[in-house]
Amino acid sequence: MATMGDNQLHIGGGSTPNSPTDGPKSPTVLPWDRFSNWLHCACVVTFDLELGQAMEMIYPGHVKLTEKEKMNICYLSFPDSNSGCMGDTQFHFRIRQCPGRKQTSRTHLLYNRECPVALQCDNAHYYGFVYFRQTKDKSLRRGYFQKSVVLISKLPFVALFSELSSIIAPEYFDNGEPSLEAACHDIDQWPAPLPGETLTLPIFGTVLQVRVSSRSDKLLGNTQRSQKTLLPAHSILPALYEVDIFSAFQSILPHIQMLWELVLTSEPLVSMAASPTVTSQTVHALVSLITPLKFCSDYRPYFTIHDSEFKEYTTKTQAPPPVILGVTNPFFAKTLQHWPHIIRIGEMMEVGSPKGFNKLKKASSLKTLDSKPGVYTRYKPFLTKDKMILKRLIKGMQSKRPVEAQNAILRRYFLELTQSFMIPLERYVASLMPLQRNISPHKGPPRLRPFDPDEFLKTVEHSGPQLTSGLKGDWEGLYQRFFRSQNFEGWYHHRQHEVNQKLQILHIEALCEANLMDWISDKEEVEIVDLVLRIREKLNFASNHATICKDNIQKLNGHMDTIIATLPEDLQSVLRS
Amino acid sequence: MSGLQRPPPGGGSGRPGGGAQQMKLVLLGDQGVGKSSLALRFVRGDFREDQEATIGAAFLTQTVNVQGKNIKFDIWDTAGQERYHSLAPMYYRGAQAAIVVYDITSTHSFEQAHSWVKELQKETGPDVIIALAGNKVDMAAETRAVMKEEAEKYAMEHGLFHLETSAKTGYNVQNLFQTLAQEIIRNDYVVTQTRHRIVTTADLLGEQSYPRRRTCCS
Numbered sequence: 179m180a181t182m183g184d185n186q187l188h189i190g191g192g193s194t195p196n197s198p199t200d201g202p203k204s205p206t207v208l209p210w211d212r213f214s215n216w217l218h219c220a221c222v223v224t225f226d227l228e229l230g231q232a233m234e235m236i237y238p239g240h241v242k243l244t245e246k247e248k249m250n251i252c253y254l255s256f257p258d259s260n261s262g263c264m265g266d267t268q269f270h271f272r273i274r275q276c277p278g279r280k281q282t283s284r285t286h287l288l289y290n291r292e293c294p295v296a297l298q299c300d301n302a303h304y305y306g307f308v309y310f311r312q313t314k315d316k317s318l319r320r321g322y323f324q325k326s327v328v329l330i331s332k333l334p335f336v337a338l339f340s341e342l343s344s345i346i347a348p349e350y351f352d353n354g355e356p357s358l359e360a361a362c363h364d365i366d367q368w369p370a371p372l373p374g375e376t377l378t379l380p381i382f383g384t385v386l387q388v389r390v391s392s393r394s395d396k397l398l399g400n401t402q403r404s405q406k407t408l409l410p411a412h413s414i415l416p417a418l419y420e421v422d423i424f425s426a427f428q429s430i431l432p433h434i435q436m437l438w439e440l441v442l443t444s445e446p447l448v449s450m451a452a453s454p455t456v457t458s459q460t461v462h463a464l465v466s467l468i469t470p471l472k473f474c475s476d477y478r479p480y481f482t483i484h485d486s487e488f489k490e491y492t493t494k495t496q497a498p499p500p501v502i503l504g505v506t507n508p509f510f511a512k513t514l515q516h517w518p519h520i521i522r523i524g525e526m527m528e529v530g531s532p533k534g535f536n537k538l539k540k541a542s543s544l545k546t547l548d549s550k551p552g553v554y555t556r557y558k559p560f561l562t563k564d565k566m567i568l569k570r571l572i573k574g575m576q577s578k579r580p581v582e583a584q585n586a587i588l589r590r591y592f593l594e595l596t597q598s599f600m601i602p603l604e605r606y607v608a609s610l611m612p613l614q615r616n617i618s619p620h621k622g623p624p625r626l627r628p629f630d631p632d633e634f635l636k637t638v639e640h641s642g643p644q645l646t647s648g649l650k651g652d653w654e655g656l657y658q659r660f661f662r663s664q665n666f667e668g669w670y671h672h673r674q675h676e677v678n679q680k681l682q683i684l685h686i687e688a689l690c691e692a693n694l695m696d697w698i699s700d701k702e703e704v705e706i707v708d709l710v711l712r713i714r715e716k717l718n719f720a721s722n723h724a725t726i727c728k729d730n731i732q733k734l735n736g737h738m739d740t741i742i743a744t745l746p747e748d749l750q751s752v753l754r755s
Numbered sequence: 756m757s758g759l760q761r762p763p764p765g766g767g768s769g770r771p772g773g774g775a776q777q778m779k780l781v782l783l784g785d786q787g788v789g790k791s792s793l794a795l796r797f798v799r800g801d802f803r804e805d806q807e808a809t810i811g812a813a814f815l816t817q818t819v820n821v822q823g824k825n826i827k828f829d830i831w832d833t834a835g836q837e838r839y840h841s842l843a844p845m846y847y848r849g850a851q852a853a854i855v856v857y858d859i860t861s862t863h864s865f866e867q868a869h870s871w872v873k874e875l876q877k878e879t880g881p882d883v884i885i886a887l888a889g890n891k892v893d894m895a896a897e898t899r900a901v902m903k904e905e906a907e908k909y910a911m912e913h914g915l916f917h918l919e920t921s922a923k924t925g926y927n928v929q930n931l932f933q934t935l936a937q938e939i940i941r942n943d944y945v946v947t948q949t950r951h952r953i954v955t956t957a958d959l960l961g962e963q964s965y966p967r968r969r970t971c972c973s
Contacts, residue, residue, distance in 0.1 A: 349842070356838050356841070383781075383845040383849070
């Protein structure tokens with residue numbers, strides 16, 4: 179029987195395909211340019227009887243990884259405590275990039291400008307997507323075949339790259355190096371990941387269809403797109419990064435709202451489970467709980483005792499760092515005993531029974547590796563628990579509602595909660611904007627007024643989250659805690675940057691419209707030169723920002739030329755040089 | 756019966772009128788016979804003497820209009836090197852059409868074509884339409900090593916359709932893909948019609964200019 183595509187995924191969204199790879203490699207595109215838009219490299223990690231984990235291959239061959247990066251990749255590509263992960267195991271990790279790499283590529287800059295902030299390309303970390311195979315093989319000395327194929331990327335597209343590694347790795351295990359070569363060449367034909375575009379990505383005889391999320395996407399509302407345009411020959415990924423958060427949290431569902439608070443305020447959090455698959459999914463689900471807010475602290479979906487940050491993160495001489503770790507090695511139960519919040523997850527249940535829910539436990543009671551699943555913490559949530567959402571999800575479990583639907587409910591719930599929390603902050607920041615009439619062409623651009631937490635908290639009483647969320651509790655207390663977190667810092671910096679850019683643009687417009695010749699008529703030479711320099715600065719800014727219209731740039735250039743022409747000749751030549 | 760279980764290529768009639776039917780097409784054959792050149796001639800209408808060797812496979816798309824219908828080809832242009840042979844099943848799996856290419860100046864490439872045809876007929880369903888293309892007919896007559904009659908006879912015996920082509924001059928290239936598109940439409944039609952039990956396959960296939968292929972219902 180002829181099958182239509184060997185990798186039919188569950189059908190989610192998708193819209194009409196754009197023209198795929200524009201076929202010809204245009205002369206400006208060098209080999210591997212397109213590949214590196216998506217991946218840094220693909221690695222094969224093997225188990226060497228003398229050396230332990232060892233890097234067998236890095237493809238393409240010219241890609242550089244430092245020794246430290248290689249070591250981290252090697253250790254993170256295998257299950258840590260060999261808990262008999264027989265067969266195939268998939269998971270992902272995140273490591274620090276060694277400093278000193280070249281700047282973000284142009285494609286990634288373009289991507290970062292338009293993509294949702296939480297999904298920005300990360301120039302300080304690599305994500306690794308592992309496909310590990312362990313099978314009995316009598317022909318080998320240890321009697322086991324153990325190998326991993328790892329895709330390394332700067333992009334957090336967990337869903338896409340997990341799918342991709344499940345396509346590439348089995349082929350590699352069957353056919354060896356040529357398949358890795360072929361896969362990388364397929365990827366080197368992929369169009370750039372531009373936000374808002376629906377892309378067709380050819381790989382190994384099938385085509386993956388994905389839509390790259392954009393900052394301007396509507397976050398709420400009907401995300402189920404029309405299914406009319408689905409192409410049966412293609413596999414469609416509903417999103418590049420969305421994973422099954424419901425299954426990840428199933429065993430600790432009653433505590434999920436508390437977990438949202440812990441993640442929002444970037445509390446130290448560790449997730450312990452028997453397999454890297456479970457920890458990496460749980461950690462990813464945790465950081466995505468606060469979407470569309472970006473989780474700005476470090477997080478490690480899978481972390482081992484060999485990690486180069488092991489000492490830094492587990493030291494008992496300082497307070498635990500505000501990071502989220504996923505661990506499997508039982509050793510961590512002891513090492514991280516002093517951590518304030520510990521999630522212990524059993525194997526993911528196939529069919530959940532709400533009976534199995536666990537009560538909150540004190541962190542200090544987690545002593546042994548066989549401690550029961552649950553959340554170990556003394557944390558008192560600021561908000562009261564929403565029993566409705568819990569009931570709804572449990573009902574869904576009882577009536578065997580599809581996991582996709584449960585996920586949609588959960589995702590929407592936390593999206594609304596996060597937005598309820600953020601809207602008052604957004605509104606307050608908007609009030610810090612200078613007034614339009616204060617933008618003067620003859621002065622520098624105005625700046626955002628500084629953020630005053632007390633001033634903000636005064637607004638919470640009458641126009642706080644209670645306007646959009648039914649949840650009761652100490653919202654102010656939660657805000658105060660949030661202000662101390664890196665998530666607040668990251669969000670505020672981003673807003674500040676955005677607003678200042680906007681002010682620059684408004685200032686440029688004001689400068690364009692102003693009658694500068696009139697203004698300089700009674701000014702000293704020094705002031706005129708100062709104005710010329712200021713216009714030049716604007717032009718510099720404009721050349722880096724595509725959002726500024728060409729007309730304005732031309733106008734500015736015109737202004738500058740006429741002003742310079744009014745100056746004495748010696749000064750003119752200085753300014754023009 | 757497999758044809759009945761297969762959804763019609765391109766998702767059938769549910770698609771809006773402007774949309775094209777999607778077809779997966781794979782190019783197979785020995786190294787250097789001109790698979791990439793044929794694909795590039797078809798898609799871009801140009802030709803390069805120094806076409807570099809393909810690694811793994813290249814992916815191209817091109818839409819053709821046949822009898823008022825748009826057919827969008829997803830073309831998988833595979834590498835001819837033996838090194839990549841074991842990857843080929845990924846590329847022909849699920850394909851609606853295959854072009855097996857040989858070089859008319861090389862008997863070895865013709866023999867290789869035989870083994871590709873054998874593999875395809877063994878590993879894929881009977882619905883896959885296979886074309887046999889003898890490329891490089893622009894070469895001097897005295898360099899010819901595979902006679903046209905010989906290839907036609909072979910094609911006849913194996914239920915393929917055969918054309919001699921030149922990626923360099925463009926001779927028969929459009930014709931090759933157009934014929935495949937027509938045949939896919941006809942095949943699709945057959946599948947659709949048999950599902951509704953209106954027309955017998957024999958009625959439709961009777962007019963074919965090349966040997967009857969096995970169909971889903973024969």
